[in-house]
Amino acid sequence: MTAAPQGQAAGVPADLALSAIHAEAAAVDMLEKVVSSHERVMYAATIDLIRGDPESALRMLDEQLDGWDGRPWNTAETGAQWLERTREGR
Numbered sequence: 001m002t003a004a005p006q007g008q009a010a011g012v013p014a015d016l017a018l019s020a021i022h023a024e025a026a027a028v029d030m031l032e033k034v035v036s037s038h039e040r041v042m043y044a045a046t047i048d049l050i051r052g053d054p055e056s057a058l059r060m061l062d063e064q065l066d067g068w069d070g071r072p073w074n075t076a077e078t079g080a081q082w083l084e085r086t087r088e089g090r
Helices: 014-051 054-065 079-085
Strands: none
Touching: 014 054
């Protein structure tokens, strides 16, 4: 059995492999931007809560979560309880 040329997987043309790598890199970049945006909003909302402006914090969080399709809050639990209940795999 002969080894694939260096930098190329067996049976996968180099241009196809590079294309897949570039697509994955673009997806990672997009995900990093989304996560960074969410973190910045959470931090800004925390600042407003500490400063005593819960209405501003709520507006920011509400806008950030608009369109979110994750597990809903049941209105009876604390944020920590919701986080525990909705951890991945539960």
